[in-house]
Amino acid sequence: MFTGIITAVGQIKSAQAKGDGLQLIIEVPSGYLDDVALGDSIAIQGACMTATKFEGNTFALDISRESLNKTVGLDKIGPVNLEKALRLNDRLGGHLVSGHVDGVGEVFHFAPVDQDAYGSWLLRIKAPIDLAPFLAYKGSIVVNGVSLTVNTAEDVDGACIVSINLIPHTLQSTTLGKLKTGDRVNLEVDLIARYIARMLNKS
Structure with a gap:
């Protein structure tokens, strides 16, 4: 489980074919891996992956063809x-996140909010219509x-x-500040909304 609060921005240094998928080597800030053990889960762009190898400030993970087909980036x-x-015992600063991407959306508007003295930006995304029942005013969504x-x-x-409105801290502390029109993004809907919808469909 995750919270959707980004703890670092890493860099994919290589993506090599392995089986039907890829092995990724990801470089991270110094010290980031100090409390991470072999087999631990780390969310990459919102997708839960398993750390399989460590070397210096890098770790490796294997990503299957299924995961590649369901995600971007x-x-x-x-x-x-x-x-x-x-x-x-961690703070739940965001919301409960599974790390399972529900769909891929497309950015069709990303620009500063007019007359916003704080520097917020407006992000508008076209999400797959099948995610619509889980998306609501003031509800939660995970983007990358x-x-x-x-x-x-x-x-x-x-x-x-x-x-969605993005504050300057989010723009500076995540990869979202680099988005542009036409980019595709990984989306995960609210976990609780998904279970409620499932229960209602059973009644």
């Missing part, structure tokens, strides 16, 4: 959001591993349009 060199698995609050969610032309 894990098959090439570049920066990635990282979060270590939640401990039971980051826990965020939904400002609006509306169904338009076969997609669910989600609007």
Whole structure:
């Protein structure tokens, strides 16, 4: 389990074929791996992965073809959001996150909020329509591993349009500040909303 609070930005240094998937080597800030053991879970761009090898300030992970087919941003060199698995005595600063990507969305608007003295940006994403029942005003969503609050969610032309405000700290501390129109992003809906929807469908 995770919280959607990014603990570091790492860098995929290599992505080599392994079986039907890839082996990734990820470089992290100095000291980041001090409390991480072999087999521990780390979320990469919102996808839960297992650390399989350590060397200096890098760790390796194996990613299957299934995971590659269901996510974006894990098959090439570049920066990635990282979060270590939640401990039971940790603060829950974001919301409960499983690290299982529910769908891939597309950025179609990302710009500064007009007349916002604090430097916030408005992010609008086209999410798959099948995620719409789980997205609600002031509900939670995970974008590339980051826990965020939904400002609006509306169904338009076969997609669910989600609007989110990003504060400067989020822009500076995650990879979200590098987004641009047309980029695809990993999305995870609220875990509790998913279970409630399942229970309601059973009644």
